[in-house]
Amino acid sequence: MSTVQEVVTEAPVIEDAIPKKAMALGPVASLVILALLIATPLFVKNFIIFQMTMWLIYAIAVLALNILTGASGQFSLGQSAFYALGAYTSAILMEHGDINYVLTLPVAGLICFIAGFLFGLPALRLSGIYLALATFALATAMPQLLKLGVFEHWTGGVQGLVVTKPDAPAILASLGLKVSQDMWLYYFTLAVSILIYIFSVNLLRSRSGRAMMAIRDNEIAASAMGVDVSLYKTLAFGVSAGITGVAGGLGAIAVQFVAPDGYTIQLAVALFLGMVVGGVGWLPGSLAGAAFIVFVPNIAESVSKGLSGAVFGVILILIIFLVPHGARQIAYGAQGLIGKLRRN
Amino acid sequence: MPSHLPRTAALPAAAILMAVTCSGTLAQKSYDTGASDTEIKIGNIMPYSGPASAYGIAGIIEAAYFRMINDRGGINGRKINFISYDDGYSPAKAVEQARRLVESDEVLAVFGPLGTPSNAAIQKYLNLNKVPQLFVAAGATRFGDHREFPWTMAFQPPYQSEGRIYAKYLLAEKPDARIAVLHQNDDLGKEVLKGLREGLGDKASMIVAAESYEVTEPTIDSHVLNLKASGADTFLSVTTPKSAVQSIRKVAELGWKPLYIQGYASASVGSVMEPAGIENSQGIVSAYYAKDGSDPQWKADDGMKRFYAFLADYAPTARASDISVVYGYGAAQTMAQVLMQAGDTLTRANVMKQAASLKDFVPDTMVPGVRLNTSATDFYPIEQLQMMRFKGHAWEMFGPVIDGHLE
Secondary structure, three states: OOHHHHHHHOOOOOHHHOOOOOOOOOHHHHHHHHHHHHHHHHHOOHHHHHHHHHHHHHHHHHHHHHHHHHHHOOOOOOHHHHHHHHHHHHHHHHHHHOOOHHHHHHHHHHHHHHHHHHHHHHHOOOOHHHHHHHHHHHHHHHHHHHHOHHHHHHHOHHHOEEOOOOOOOHHHHHOOOOOOHHHHHHHHHHHHHHHHHHHHHHHHHOHHHHHHHHHHHOHHHHHHOOOOHHHHHHHHHHHHHHHHHHHHHHHHHHHOEEOHHHOOHHHHHHHHHHHHHHOOOOOOHHHHHHHHHHHHHHHHHHHOOOOHHHHHHHHHHHHHHHOOOOHHHHHHHHHHHHHHHHHO | OOOHHHHHHHHHHHHHHHHHHHHHHOOOOEEOOOEOOOEEEEEEEEOOOOOOHHHHHHHHHHHHHHHHHHHOOOEOOEEEEEEEEEOOOOHHHHHHHHHHHHHHOOOOEEEOOEOHHHHHHHHHHHHHOOOOEEEEEOOOHHHHOOOOOOOEEEOOOOHHHHHHHHHHHHHHHOOOOOEEEEEEOOHHHHHHHHHHHHHHHHHHHHEEEEEEEOOOOOOOHHHHHHHHHOOOOEEEEEOOHHHHHHHHHHHHHOOOOOEEEEOHHHOOHHHHHHHHOHHHHOOOEEEEOEOOOOOHHHOOOHHHHHHHHHHHHHOOOOOOOOHHHHHHHHHHHHHHHHHHHHOOEEOHHHHHHHHOOOOOEOOOOEOOOOOEOOEOOEOOOOOEEEEEEEEOOEEEEEEEEEEOOOO
16 A cells, blocks of 8 residues: 555554544643744844745645645645645735735635645545656646636736735734734734644544544545545545645745746645655644755755755655654654653 | 033044045945945855756856956955855745845845746845846846836846847848747747837738747647748747757758747757757857857957856866856856946945946957947846857857847
């Protein structure tokens, strides 16, 4: 069966210390991370805040892929297509429709949910690497579809669309708070991320989430128990695409620009990478995975400009070799260590 | 005690007086972020990785050029600190790198970022923050729009100018031409075609057929067949190297003998003409502004001698025949000229002002007759092209340098 399934079901070294369905962090760890995410921007430059915003946005996209692959066991190399769809939806609504950026996000999410759900229907017949290839086709097709002359009036064709960055609401200024555009966008993104995270954790704990995981673990057994396999598989696709679309919309607002070349297969591979590095099926790992795809290329570049790709590759291989389960393994390891110390 | 008062009051007065005289005699040494008495910080963004990484060599050459300048004592006594980052040809990454250059490294100006999507992505940010985006390595017309983007300046001729220059050439040499155009479905293809239409003016009906193709199409044979069927006797191919090679081969294979014009984006001897077959490429016409580094006719040329000497000392592994190598050298030399003109007034506004006051500047690598001119209302430094015809194994120039000036 698929490698992902192996990765997910194979018990990590210290798994028995943790309940099997733990896909989220404990309350203390969650609060510490949240406090850090809230406090850090107050002390750093705007540029770092921008990087952190991109980090959160990619984390949302990685989380979406995690729901699809980690929870329902379906591969996707086509997330960049949904990301692009969301980005363009937001950009077009903002620039051509003069719609407030906040309102464009649910629209982007909805459109991507529908697109993902529809794509999930034919994808039902495929599994494992075949599904990966089908989604791969979607990712390669998307940049070209965006360039089509028919849509050019709205998409701006190859030249792309420039998006206006939103200002912080006037009410903050009237309260005497000086909030820069970057900082505002960061907190806005953070709020959206938290909402999506809570939604995802609850989704996976619900009946639907259990159904998805049952399908992941054994499709035949799941259907024998009365799980509507096709419904939940397409639903997973739809939810994942919808969340990716919201991330795409946020990305368009943060970068202030959309162009077909921004959403190539490379983005899809990066998201896939982020999921593996963060730990497949472990939602908080999305943050670690996104940090990897945002910051590690910069580290690689500072080591060697000409060989940045090779350095990146070496770092990646080291991670896969040393911690094959990604950030999840490190977190579980740390938890196990703390538990041991307490007992002693 | 009272006697102290006038004395303390006199001190600030003296200071003010001194400041006034100093600024008069020392001739306005003023700096913006990124410049000081010893250093000028210049930022750059290049696709060192990713789909366009072949062009990344331009950034390496630019870095080498500034190293040479520094070894010779810098510009007006200041060393150039050239900071170049990789964007992998991704617009989102380009925005991140531009912000890092401006907000973290605090550069004086961003010079020579490569690619239309990356530059379009950072254009608004840099203009909003009033940071010069100088000598953009992309040919879209929007990079020389001085009204909309007063902090952005192009370098190479805008694609539209190229189209106009072909129109001028055809109107003069072959006024009864029936033109077929094969163009890539992107800014390059569309803008050259637009320039051609504009240049032909009321004779635009000379274009009898135009076919667009996607850069990812494995073969363009069917497009060439359609264009031949249109009965055209002139063929303009606005293509990138792979498709350029295919189209030269297909035209030869069909036994079609049009006046063949190859857009300069793919006029490289090494990467297009030779792979397409020297035999098939004979007589093809193109136009370019820079000398071909592998062309023996420039062996004795003073400018190219300096270029070859530079390569030998600072970039011995770079190939002189690579267009991006020649490009990087010319662009870096122009940037150095602007900084030299700026003198001790190293403010962003003055750098922009000096970039817009190039007068007949001729980098070592330009074809004779091509001069760089800019003004407050002209943000396209290079707008002339030299017509050339492929003969034997090299391009042979003919006719005068043609101007494709855009308003």
